[in-house]
Amino acid sequence: MEKHERDHMRIVIVGHVDHGKSTLIGRLFFDTDSLPEGRMEEVKKACEELGRPVEFAYLMDQLEEEREQNVTIDTAQTFFKTDKRHYVIIDAPGHVEFVKNMITGASQAEAAILIVDAEEGVQEQTKRHAYILSMLGLQQVIVVLNKMDKVDYSEERFEAVRSDISSFLGRIGIEPSYIIPISAMEGDNVANVSDKMAWFDGPTILEALDTFKASPKDMSKPLRYPVQDIYKVGDKRVLVGRVESGIMKPGKEVMLLPSGKKTKVKSIEVFEGQKESAGPGECIGITIEHPLFVERGEIVCEGGSPLSSDTIKAHVFWMSKEPYTLGEEMLFRCATQEIGCKIESIDRKLDSSTLESKEDSPANLSDMEIGEVTLKLKSPAVVENFNDIQELGRFVLTKGLDVSAGGIISTRD
Amino acid sequence: MDHIDELESKSIYIIREAYKQFKKISMLWSIGKDSTALLWLCRKAFYGKIPFPVMHIDTSYKFKEIYEFRDRYAQEWGLKLIVARNEEAIKNGMGPDKNKLNCCTELKTNALKQAMAQHNFRALLLGIRRDEHGIRAKERVFSPRNQEFQWNYKDQPPELWDQFKNKSDEETHLRVHPMLHWTELDIWKYVQREGMPIVNLYLAKKYPDGVSRRYRSIGCETCCNPVESEADTIDKIVDELETTTVAERSGRAQDKEQAYMMQKLRALGYM
Structure with missing residues (x-):
């Protein structure tokens, strides 16, 4: 598969409620001429009907209730472009009740903007969202200190908040690529260089975004x-699926795990044809040399070392109103694997807004708590450390029918 | 993989996931460009033979080009086609000359409800996109509907890493949206790349007043207006969309009647 320069990037904007996410997005659209004709008129008209001043935030906060309550309920996506590329922008709600929506949005992003109100400084949700970015493995992060107009564009204030947020991010392993003072309302340092902050010589948000790279597809990892x-x-019996890492090729010696059966790839099947190879992200089908019994959930692998395990150490982020109590059965879902499981022990529990440890030897996990846990599965799963192969190093837990937690694997025994 | 390959691959993954999880599913085909692209993706996902029925909600007010296109390709692609009509409402004279919200509700939403009850589908594939309309930006890929077909957008399940919701008993069915991440321009680039057939209403033609127009979005003949355009080929449509700032649905009455009509329609179970 040839390498192709991507011309699209998905970014997420996160931060504490009212720190200016929706306003920033409105500003980005307006300054890049990305608004469909009619959309601004629609917003103006709606604002008039409601007797409100026109605000950029309304572009994103389309729903009636959101207009009335002035908060973003769900994650929304839309698009703007620079000379360099198109951006798919994911707005994520800042309200504490909507964290599962924020995670839904952020899990699809390749880069993030963390917005902090320069006047209010670092708040609860600033920290929680930052933690989630680290859990999701996002490396390309811009921190913007917004509402600089409200602090008279003060360099001193900027430095104080900058040092605060930097030290917090350091603790969770995020090193922001840029920290930029802006005013989304006034348009300072968003698309255009501000003339009110001569003391700042860094890039605007758009310049900073354009330096980011689309997440590279690593072909060197095992299949x-x-x-x-x-x-x-x-x-033909065709095993359909998606290549999550490595390269699929006819003739390749592979093992089906966890069953351990060995075979060889015979062909790659696509609609009306066959392919010579397929790389990460490609949805294909394959046929194999041997007439083996294969089911959904098995992983076609290359590489010798045994990879399956029924005991997994992981960080899980609980995001359901219904708490988990040790001993309860859940479903572990990782790629196409679905296996019954229990949390065997909660080795440590953290408050996601402070990252402080909570009680000793905890027996349950509640909404928005982080657990460092040991999971026991009913049968072995094929997993990887998150840092090696993300697609098999992350999972969700479902209790009942809804996703209750997201997790990343630190080690497998 | 280029951008279009990535979009296609992501959609195929979702389509296969929906079929694996629910088996008893259907796809809504309005014969418009988005759902025709979805149909195309389904054909690719299942190697040319779609294993479930494809449903057309027929209000009886569609363009004749739509009916012709539907019948031709249903045959050519070997589709199991279900035509869903609210015959009683049609017989009683329901039409856009009454009240537009009522008309959409009767001829689309209720026609769909009747068909769903009759066939007992557990999931419905729809070709909606996030960029179409503000409210659609809020959708999940797997989006539950309750017994009244309502969409509770305030309390949606989280969705991450392509792990989607399972169906619960309180819901009649799940809406599955394999093309949420596409844009209008992506669709046309895909039509162009794949050489996919498309209803010719989308191509510009000269009107008696000498102005050239085309439909950006099609539905019922009575409620769609063409927009001025010189784009009479797919290539020209792609060029046009690279530069336009006219909203896609600007020719659709539904969106204009009143501030929140689309939202009300959605909450009532409209696609």
Whole structure:
């Protein structure tokens, strides 16, 4: 598969409620001429009907209730472009009740903007969102200190908040690529260089974003191909799925895990044809040399070392109103694997807004708590350390029907 | 993989996931460009043979080009086609000359409800996109609907790492949106790349007043207006969209009637 320069990037904007996310997005659209004609008129008209001044934030906060309450309920996506590329921008709600929406949005991003009100400084949700960015493995982060107009564009104030946020981010392993003083309302340092902060010689937000790289597809990792389903196509049995890492090629010696059966890839099947190779992210189908019994959830792997385990150490972020109590059964879902599980022990529990340790030997996890846990699965799963192969190093836990927690794997035993 | 390959791959993954999880599913085909692209993706996902029925909600007010296109490709692609109509409302004279919100509710939403009850589908694939309309930006890929077909957008399940919601008993069905991440321009680039057939209403033609127009978005003949455009080929449409700032749905009556009509329609179970 040839390397292709990506011309799109997905970014997420996160931060504490009222620190200016929606306003920033409105500003980005306005300054890059990315608004569809009619959209601004629609917003103006709606604002008039409601007897409110026109605000950029309304562009994103489309829903009626949101207009009335002035908060972003859910994560929304939309698009703007610079000379360099298109950006898909994911707005994520800052309100504490909506963290699961924020995670939904942020899990799709390749880069993040963390927005902090320069007047209010670092708040609870600033910290929680930053932690979630680190859990999601986001490396490209811009911190913007917003509402500089409200602190008279003071360099002193900027430095104070900058040092605060830097030290917090340091603790969770995030090193921001840029920290930029802005005013989304007034348009300072968003698309245009501010003439009110001569003391700052860094980039505008757009300049900073344009330096980021689309997440590189690493071809050098070993092949991992989770089987999604088995189709009968003509007289062929086709194992459909998505290459999560490495390269799929006909002739490759592979092992199906956790069953441990060995075989060879015979062909790569796509609609009306075959392919010579397929890389990460490609949805394909394969046929194999041996007539083995294969089910959804098995992983077609290369590489010798045994990879499956039924005991997993992980960090989980609980995001359900219904807490978890030790001993309760859940479903572990990682790629196409779905296996019953229990949390065997909660080795440490953290408050996600402070990252302080909570009680000793905890027996439950509640909404928005982080647990360092040991998971016991009913049968072995094929997993990786998050830092090696993200796609098999992250999972969700479902209790009942909804996703209750997201987790990343630190070690497997 | 280029950008279009990535979009396609992500959609195929979701389509296969929906079929694996629910089996008893259907796809809504309005014959417009988005759902025709979705149909195309389904054909690719299942190697040319879509294993579930494709449903057309027919208000009886569609353009004749839509009916022709539907019948031709349903045959050519070997589709199991379900045509869903609220016959009773049609017989009783429901039409856009009454009240537009009522008309959409009767001929679209209720026609869909009747068909869902009849066939008992557990999930419905829809070709909606996030960039279409503000409210659609809030959608999840797997989006539950309750017994009244309502969408509770305030309390949606989290969705991360392509792990989607399972269906619960309180819901009639799940809406599955494999193309949420596409834009209008992406669709046209895909049509162009794949050489996919498309209803010719999208291509500009000269009107008796000498002005050239085309439809950006199609639905019922009675409630769609063409926009001025010289784009009479797919290539020209792609060029046009690279530069335009006219909103896609600017020719659709639904969005204009009143400030929150689209939102009300969605909450009532409209696609």
